[in-house]
Each structure stands twice: as structure tokens, then as C-alpha cells.
Amino acid sequence: MIAYVRNIQDACASIFDGMAVTFSHLFRRPITVQYPDRIPRRIQETLPDRTRGHLEVDLDICISCRACEKACPIECIVIEDVRIPKDSVAGVDGKETARVKEPTRFDINLYKCMYCGLCVEPCPTGAIRFTKEFEGATDDLSRLHLRFVTPERREVVLRKGEGYEREQAEKARKKAEAAAKPEGGKQVDPPAAGEESKEGDKE
Amino acid sequence: MKALRTEDMTLNMGPHHPSTHGVLRFILTSDGEVVHSCRPDVGYLHRSIEKIGEIMTYIGFMPYTDRVDYVCAMNANWGYALAVEKLAKIEVPRRAEFLRAIVGELNRISSHLVALGTMAMDLGAITPFPWALRERERVNDLFEEICGARLTHNYVWIGGVAFDAPDGWLEKVRRFIDSFEKMIPEFNRLITGNKIFHERLVGVGVIDRKTALAYGISGPNLRASGVDWDIRRDIPYGIYPELAFDIPIGGDALGCIDDGYARFVIRVREMEESLKIVRQCLDRFPHEEKEHRTRIRKVKPPVGSVYVASEAPRGELGFFIVSNGTEKAERMRIRTGSFTAMSVVEKIAPGLMVADLVALIASLDVVAPEIDR
Ligand code: SF4
Numbered sequence: 001m002i003a004y005v006r007n008i009q010d011a012c013a014s015i016f017d018g019m020a021v022t023f024s025h026l027f028r029r030p031i032t033v034q035y036p037d038r039i040p041r042r043i044q045e046t047l048p049d050r051t052r053g054h055l056e057v058d059l060d061i062c063i064s065c066r067a068c069e070k071a072c073p074i075e076c077i078v079i080e081d082v083r084i085p086k087d088s089v090a091g092v093d094g095k096e097t098a099r100v101k102e103p104t105r106f107d108i109n110l111y112k113c114m115y116c117g118l119c120v121e122p123c124p125t126g127a128i129r130f131t132k133e134f135e136g137a138t139d140d141l142s143r144l145h146l147r148f149v150t151p152e153r154r155e156v157v158l159r160k161g162e163g164y165e166r167e168q169a170e171k172a173r174k175k176a177e178a179a180a181k182p183e184g185g186k187q188v189d190p191p192a193a194g195e196e197s198k199e200g201d202k203e
Numbered sequence: 204m205k206a207l208r209t210e211d212m213t214l215n216m217g218p219h220h221p222s223t224h225g226v227l228r229f230i231l232t233s234d235g236e237v238v239h240s241c242r243p244d245v246g247y248l249h250r251s252i253e254k255i256g257e258i259m260t261y262i263g264f265m266p267y268t269d270r271v272d273y274v275c276a277m278n279a280n281w282g283y284a285l286a287v288e289k290l291a292k293i294e295v296p297r298r299a300e301f302l303r304a305i306v307g308e309l310n311r312i313s314s315h316l317v318a319l320g321t322m323a324m325d326l327g328a329i330t331p332f333p334w335a336l337r338e339r340e341r342v343n344d345l346f347e348e349i350c351g352a353r354l355t356h357n358y359v360w361i362g363g364v365a366f367d368a369p370d371g372w373l374e375k376v377r378r379f380i381d382s383f384e385k386m387i388p389e390f391n392r393l394i395t396g397n398k399i400f401h402e403r404l405v406g407v408g409v410i411d412r413k414t415a416l417a418y419g420i421s422g423p424n425l426r427a428s429g430v431d432w433d434i435r436r437d438i439p440y441g442i443y444p445e446l447a448f449d450i451p452i453g454g455d456a457l458g459c460i461d462d463g464y465a466r467f468v469i470r471v472r473e474m475e476e477s478l479k480i481v482r483q484c485l486d487r488f489p490h491e492e493k494e495h496r497t498r499i500r501k502v503k504p505p506v507g508s509v510y511v512a513s514e515a516p517r518g519e520l521g522f523f524i525v526s527n528g529t530e531k532a533e534r535m536r537i538r539t540g541s542f543t544a545m546s547v548v549e550k551i552a553p554g555l556m557v558a559d560l561v562a563l564i565a566s567l568d569v570v571a572p573e574i575d576r
């Protein structure tokens with residue numbers, strides 16, 4: 001009988017103890033926010049720098065090395081490119097990297113992407129990177145298929161590609177001439193790179 | 204008076220049931236409230252992760268290990284990285300080992316918080332759940348800062364960790380463990396010491412030592428049955444051999460053994476031990492070493508196979524990899540703690556009340572995706 005009463009006593013006591021803890025929470029600072037509205041700043045601005053949101057590409061510094069395309073386990077990234085006259089770009093860390101190709105198409109399927117970051121890591125220039133944008137909910141999947149190369153940009157790049165091809169043709173002609181002069185019998189291999197750029201031209 | 208004629212009833216519990224933590228199904232036969240048999244029907248969350256592991260390159264499979272057990276993605280990453288590193292003989296810088304241990308133990312804390320919170324909720328105590336999730340959010344904040352993601356971290360990579368700790372991060376971790384240490388007694392006041400909760404769990408779902416060993420139970424569930432076995436100490440990996448920590452086991456020291464309550468208390472105690480480990484890692488952190496990763500572009504292990512077990516919050520998480528000398532595995536097998544924990548339900552359930560069955564499942568801390576992979 002005594003044990004029975006003691007039990008009830010203990011139960012009541014522990015309920016009050018628990019309630020005291022619960023009650024104390026009324027006076028603590030809340031750690032939740034009222035997303036998406038009723039917050040002073042957009043939630044994206046409050047996220048840490050490394051947040052893995054949607055991907056973006058800075059095409060001005062992309063050298064089309066395709067490291068990101070190869071690294072992606074689920075083939076979200078699709079790149080097509082042409083050879084361009086060699087120049088160089090400054091990566092995000094300020095380091096100059098030679099560029100011989102430029103994309104005529106750079107697509108990222110965000111609806112396939114799992115935001116793992118494997119594509120960002122090998123990029124030599126830091127062209128591909130995460131933004132803090134994460135609100136991707138949409139009723140239209142094609143909106144998540146990001147096409148970074150605009151038609152206008154594509155035209156510009158293709159023209160550059162043509163420039164490269166002319167350059168190559170010129171070089172090949174000169175080489176052939178030079179080879180023809182002294183001996184006349186030696187065959188000159190056409191430069192392999194020239195073929196590639198023709199491929200790019202077809203697109 | 205004539206005894207009432209009773210009949211067994213077949214009851215379907217799940218796959219969508221508030222107490223099954225994900226998509227899990229049990230087929231019960233019960234006589235009134237008493238369970239006569241209970242057959243767990245698993246496989247609803249099967250995503251062929253093992254098969255994916257054979258299609259992907261070793262590096263490309265890493266994000267999928269997050270999904271093996273998303274409640275403790277760091278530990279799953281780590282377990283996989285350990286296996287591949289052993290197979291391909293890749294060195295891990297010391298700094299990375301410390302970062303791994305810190306995030307691994309923080310993830311253990313957050314995983315146990317989910318386990319404890321949901322367990323209390325399954326038994327009808329609502330408050331502990333938001334309490335636990337609030338603390339877990341703080342761990343997630345730390346993770347978000349170091350790797351950019353809150354759930355599927357993909358942080359521990361083959362050869363090290365993906366990023367070094369950002370400036371001030373280690374101090375933030377220290378602040379968190381300092382404050383969390385004070386929160387554990389509050390949690391105990393809130394629920395662990397609660398008389399009703401105690402009465403509700405003591406003697407429920409008893410798994411004795413022999414059964415636990417026979418069924419291959421591992422992790423906290425095994426230790427609650429009084430078996431002194433922890434992979435961190437017994438098959439050490441990472442920097443665990445250098446760290447001092449206790450391994451709580453069920454018995455006199457804990458004040459309870461074998462039952463649901465022991466499995467609850469052991470997780471609370473393990474959180475305390477994890478705090479100890481994190482604190483030691485912070486104290487000894489090798490600031491002078493700068494490298495946090497061995498840079499690798501390609502992993503091409505020699506022909507052979509390897510099995511490496513690691514101690515995840517839900518027990519032994521082991522990766523068995525057969526390599527054929529290419530960039531992709533010939534066979535990938537994942538052993539998880541939840542799967543074996545699920546198998547023991549069939550043995551323990553007969554004779555329990557339906558409500559106690561819920562307590563049993565909750566106390567085993569199974570996570571559906573980890574059962575099915
Ligand atoms: S890895 Fe970087 S530079 Fe190379 S193709 Fe991708 S975005 Fe461009």
C-alpha cells in the first residue's frame with residue numbers, strides 16, 4: 001500500500017519536473033524562424049558560405065575542360081564546345097589558366113542534381129559553383145533545366161571557333177608550302193585539331 | 204461460467220504508420236491486445252544502393268552513402284571511405300582524422316537525439332521530440348557551415364574530408380558541446396527520470412545477451428544487453444586509439460539491462476561519451492598541419508576484397524567491396540545495424556502487448572532506409 005502511494009507520488013513529482021522544464025522554454029529565445037515571410041532578411045542571405053544550393057557557371061572563366069561533366073555521378077551536366085584561338089582566363093583564385101575551348105552548350109539538370117559537390121571540386125578555375133538559392137519547387141520541370149549558354153553567346157563562341165579554324169587552315173597551308181619547297185615529296189599530316197573544330201561547326 | 208472463445212486476428216501495421224519511422228510493415232497476429240506473432244516485412248525503401256555502388260566509380264558512390272542512413276550520413280560516409288582507403292591503400296592526413304572524428308561524434312549525438320526523441324514520442328511523450336530536434340538543429344547548423352548541407356553531407360571523402368574547418372568553426376563546436384553538456388541533465392529531468400516513462404519501459408522488449416549475440420545485434424542495442432563490444436575500441440580506426448572514452452554497457456553501472464529502458468539510457472550515456480571524444484579532439488587538434496585531404500583524381504584499387512566495419516550510431520556499419528582492378532567495384536555489400544535489429548523483432552514480439560511492440564521497435568532505433576538500402 002505504501003509502495004502504491006509512493007509510486008503515485010513519484011509519478012506526480014516527475015510530471016511536475018517535466019512540466020517545469022517545458023514551462024522554462026516559454027522564456028527562452030526561439031530558434032525557429034517564420035519562413036518564408038516575416039523574417040527581416042531573405043533566408044538565403046543568412047546561410048553560410050558553403051551552402052550547396054543551385055549550381056551556377058561563370059562562362060567567362062570556364063575553360064571547358066569537362067572535369068565537372070566527368071565527375072558528376074549522374075550526368076547532370078552536358079557540355080558541347082568548340083576550339084577557339086588560345087587565350088587565358090583568370091580563375092576565382094586569380095590564377096591564369098590557358099583556354100583553348102569554349103562551351104557552346106552548358107546545361108545542368110537541376111532536377112537530377114543531388115547537390116553533392118563532386119563537380120565543383122575538380123574545376124580548375126572555379127567556374128562552376130554553388131549559389132545559396134535553394135527554392136527550386138516548380139510545376140514545370142524544364143525550369144530546372146538550366147541552359148547557361150544563351151543563343152547570343154553561342155553565336156559569339158561559334159564565330160570564335162570559325163576564327164580558330166581559319167587560323168588552323170592558314171597554318172596548315174603555310175606548313176604545306178614550307179614542306180613542298182625544299183623537297184617536295186614529304187606528306188604533311190593535317191592537324192588533328194582542325195577536324196575537331198569542324199565538328200563544333202556542324203552544331 | 205464458460206470461457207469466452209477467442210480468435211487470433213491478423214493485423215497489418217504499416218507500411219505507413221506513425222510509429223514505424225519510415226516505410227516499414229509488420230504483420231501481426233494478435234489475440235486482443237496480446238501479440239502472438241509479428242513478422243517484419245521490409246523492403247519498401249529499397250533503392251538498390253548496393254547495385255548503384257557497382258555502377259558508379261568509387262568516388263562517385265560517395266554521395267549515395269549519405270542515403271544509406273541519412274540520420275547519420277557522416278558516419279556512413281566515413282565507413283565507406285575507410286573501406287576504400289584500406290582497399291586502395293590511401294593515406295589520410297592527421298588533420299582529416301580529427302575532423303572526421305569530430306563530425307562523426309557530432310553526428311552520433313544528433314542521431315541519438317532523433318532516436319530518443321522519436322522513442323519518447325512513440326510512447327506518448329510529445330515534448331522530448333521537439334526538444335531533441337532543437338538540439339539536433341544546432342548540430343546541423345555546424346554541419347551546414349562546414350560542408351554546406353544539413354542532411355546529405357557528403358563530407359568525409361576518400362583520402363580525407365571535403366573541406367577544412369572554416370575559421371571559428373572549432374570554437375563553435377566547443378561552444379555547442381559546452382552548452383549541450385548542460386542540456387543532458389535537463390533531458391533526463393524531462394524524460395529519462397520520468398517515473399511514468401520508466402514504468403512504461405522497464406522489462407519491456409527484453410533481449411537477453413544470448414539472443415542479442417545470436418541475432419547479430421550491434422551497437423547500442425547490443426551494449427544494452429550487457430555485451431561489451433564497441434568497434435571504435437575493439438577494431439579501432441581513425442584516431443580512436445588515441446582517445447580516452449568509456450563504453451557504457453547495460454548492467455549494474457547503468458542500473459538497467461536488456462530492456463527498452465536500458466536501450467534508452469545507453470543512448471543518453473553515449474551522447475555524454477561522444478561529447479568527451481569531441482572535447483579531446485578539439486583539445487588536441489593538429490593546427491600546425493594544413494593538409495585536410497590526399498588529393499586523388501582516380502581510385503583504382505588492386506584486385507581483391509575488403510570488409511571494414513565502423514561503429515555507426517545504429518550499430519555496425521560495414522562495407523564489403525570486391526575490386527576487379529577497375530574504377531568500379533565488382534561487388535558492393537553494405538551491412539547495417541538496423542537490418543539485424545529488425546530481425547530480432549520476430550523473436551521478441553510474441554507475448555508483448557501491441558503498445559509494447561511499438562516501444563520495442565522504437566527502442567531498437569531502426570531507420571527504414573538503412574534496413575533496406
Ligand atoms: S570543370 Fe570548370 S572549367 Fe572545366 S568545364 Fe566544368 S565549369 Fe568549365
Ligand code: SF4
Pocket residue numbers: 055071072073074075076077108112113114115116117118119120
Ligand atoms: S552537385 Fe553532384 S549531382 Fe549535381 S551536378 Fe554536381 S556532381 Fe552532379
